[in-house]
Amino acid sequence: MSQTEDVVVVNGVVRTVDERDTVAQAVLLSGGRIAAVGTEEAVRNAASGTSVVVDVGGRTVVPGFIDNHNHLSVAAFDPVGVDCSTPPRSTLGEVLESIESYCKDLPEGQWVMGSGFFHAHVREQRNPTRQELDEVAPMNPFFLRDISCHAGYANSRALDLAGINAHAPQPWGGEFEKDNKGQPTGTLLEAAINLLHEAAWGSYVERDWETAVELLSSKMREYLSLGITGVGDTLVTTKVAELYRRASAGGALPLTVQQYHGGDLFYSPPDLRRSDILDRVLAGGDDRLRGGAVKLFVDRFFPDGPTIDEVHDGCVTHVGTPFHSREEIVELAVGAADLGISTAIHAMGGCAVGACLDAYEEVRRRARSGSVLRMEHAFVAETRHAQRIADLDVDFVGNPGLAWLWGEVFTGVRHDGQDHLKVLPMRSMIDAGARVSLASDSPCGPVSPMVIMSAAVNRLTQHGTPIDPDEAITPAEALLGYTRNAAHAAGRASEEGSLEVGKRANLLVLERDPITCSATDIMDIQVDRTYVDGELVHHRSGR
Structure with a gap:
């Protein structure tokens, strides 16, 4: 959908989330792009006389949220x-x-x-x-x-x-x-x-493809009400890809979907030697439907938990079962990089994190470029990996909402005396210089970005139990993790993630400022307005 009229958003706390963390007063949306950002006077002067003026009454304006690890095609049904x-x-x-x-x-x-x-x-x-x-x-x-x-x-x-x-x-x-x-x-x-x-x-999809597309679109409209303007579906099978193709052809994608392709079935790896899978991974899309990325799994959760190394009296004991050997993960990651394909590697435990980084080190050693290298989860990981993540320029995509929902499960996986293991060590990663973004993993956990940002900042489970509070991040870092950092992890850093001239006009009006409000109130912040490519796609009643 093309933006039909220019919009001037004024009287706001405009958190641009640019490299300087600039705070402005107003922003101009024109032709689906950010046309001006700055003082109210400067932005009004840049606008045409026919622009629609939206006075947000001192509320906070931020870039649209990007949920890079989501199972939209599952949750929709x-x-x-x-x-x-x-x-x-x-x-x-x-x-x-x-x-x-x-x-x-x-x-x-x-x-x-x-x-x-x-x-x-x-x-x-x-x-x-x-x-x-x-x-x-x-x-x-x-x-x-x-x-x-x-x-x-x-x-x-x-x-x-x-x-x-x-x-x-x-x-x-x-x-x-x-x-x-x-x-x-x-x-x-x-x-x-x-x-x-x-x-x-x-069976739900094939019973009626039109209804299936509407269910997908309906779930995305729900996401827009939460401020999510971009989603990464982190497991796209052959049939899911066909569903997205039909939705895109019918103009039924109200936000951007980045597909992370797998094989024919949920846990089958993408065999890029197969021309049909390679063709769907590389298939061209449009502004709303993106390809060129795959999802790889390292470790399993059942029956014995994520793959980790426990230390007992100086001896190391391996726990957990992997999907692939380290050699296989290297082969899969390098094979994708050779084709210019980005990868998102599922790594829950410390051993899986190490295997993921071994693969990415080999990709970097061979001077592969042009693709994004992502690591997902690190639910029970070792802080010693933080510097390596930063040095290899790997994007970490974490799910603190799952720690809020399942924190007691994760701490149960980390047995007593295993102090080298941390649940979601995001503070350690940020301090080491790594790029950290936040995501939901919905429907496995809560989808609300505010709940997830709150979990990252407060480090409490839903029952109020502290969970490695020394790994808490700041509200500003949490906002960065849903915007500019998330755009980089999605391969769209030049397009969105911050409110800068020339970028897509994906932005939100929040009822409160997540940076200055009480940390305990972040979870309850409401999204009053959501704009995608300059079009108002969500407006909270009465606001």
């Missing part, structure tokens, strides 16, 4: 599945009742998916079994995605359709649990969810 969220559900019985109520009037054989469940948040402290899911969804194949996206739970009909039985071999990168008789329990870990997730999610 949660509203049409079974809401199994825990909380508010506090028992397994309540979860099963929700599934039964949803399925009772559906046509026989129609796939059903559920979301929002986490076993630690129910009284029974366990997952539903295949038999329990059979009872509440007897006529439909059913798949419940764990909130982490690293596990899932299925009934017998779903398992049968996926060919998962007592005789099935364990898949690459995952496993399905078996009982003492060798029969599948219905619990699937990591890459074992691939076929079930693709079948359940894919």
